[in-house]
Amino acid sequence: MAVKLHGLAMSSCTALVLSCIHEKGVDFELVPVNLSAGQHKQPPFLAKNPFGLIPVLEDGDLTLFESRAISTYIAEKFKETGHDLMRHNNRNEAALVKVWAEVESQNYHPAISPIVYQFLVAPLLGQNPNQEIINTNLEKLSKVLDVYEAKLSTTKYLAGDFYSLADLHHFPSTYYFMKSPWASLVNDRPHVKAWWEDISSRPASVKVAEGMVLGQK
Ligand code: GS8
Numbered sequence: 001m002a003v004k005l006h007g008l009a010m011s012s013c014t015a016l017v018l019s020c021i022h023e024k025g026v027d028f029e030l031v032p033v034n035l036s037a038g039q040h041k042q043p044p045f046l047a048k049n050p051f052g053l054i055p056v057l058e059d060g061d062l063t064l065f066e067s068r069a070i071s072t073y074i075a076e077k078f079k080e081t082g083h084d085l086m087r088h089n090n091r092n093e094a095a096l097v098k099v100w101a102e103v104e105s106q107n108y109h110p111a112i113s114p115i116v117y118q119f120l121v122a123p124l125l126g127q128n129p130n131q132e133i134i135n136t137n138l139e140k141l142s143k144v145l146d147v148y149e150a151k152l153s154t155t156k157y158l159a160g161d162f163y164s165l166a167d168l169h170h171f172p173s174t175y176y177f178m179k180s181p182w183a184s185l186v187n188d189r190p191h192v193k194a195w196w197e198d199i200s201s202r203p204a205s206v207k208v209a210e211g212m213v214l215g216q217k
Contacts (some may be wrong), residue, residue: 002028002029003074004059005055006048006055007054007055009211012113012173012175014055015171015208015211015212017057018211020165021074022203022208023082024075024078026074026081033045035054040053040054053065068101071168072101075165085164085165087160093160097159097165100166100167101165101169103158108170108173111140115133115137115138115182116177118133120176141185152192163199171205174196175212178196
């Protein structure tokens with residue numbers, strides 16, 4: 001039975017789950033949520049995610065929200081098919097995948113996401129980008145990327161010499177960031193640049209990027 005993903009292909013949180021779904025070759029149905037009509041704040045959707053945010057995954061009787069938890073569930077449930085995103089046969093490598101997935105969620109995402117929001121989303125909502133927020137977060141992101149540059153000069157991917165869920169979680173926000181005037185933060189760091197070129201050219205990433213056109217329904 002296909003899993004049901006409630007969300008929008010252009011939303012970076014939905015795209016994170018879609019990247020995992022495509023890596024694993026999981027049968028799925030994308031159920032669009034009409035954000036402009038506030039569908040996600042209405043009782044039927046709130047029953048699936050009380051925080052009223054996309055994405056939500058339904059797999060039979062199981063309902064999940066929080067994109068990273070959803071992708072982890074998919075990577076674990078379908079561990080035998082497609083690419084092994086969790087290194088489930090090697091406890092140490094699996095632990096390192098979790099470490100770098102946490103780094104994405106605790107260090108990388110909090111810095112990159114306000115930049116993407118101010119640069120790409122605010123104008124769509126008729127707001128002026130807040131340059132102070134952008135500058136503060138560019139500074140934070142630079143520091144995180146210095147750590148990445150050092151790490152990626154020792155291993156091909158973040159958790160080791162294997163592509164994992166930790167790398168995958170970086171794809172959607174970085175995809176939008178690379179359209180900004182500050183893409184040089186990635187391009188000027190040779191190991192980060194090579195890593196980005198590698199992870200963004202995976203067939204699953206290319207497929208997900210096709211739907212990442214902001215402003216679409
Ligand atoms: C964040 C969900 C979220 O912000 C996750 O799933 O990772 N930590 C959660 N969803 C956004 C779209 S993100 O592209 C959302 O639903 N926004 C609508 C709103 O804020 O009303």
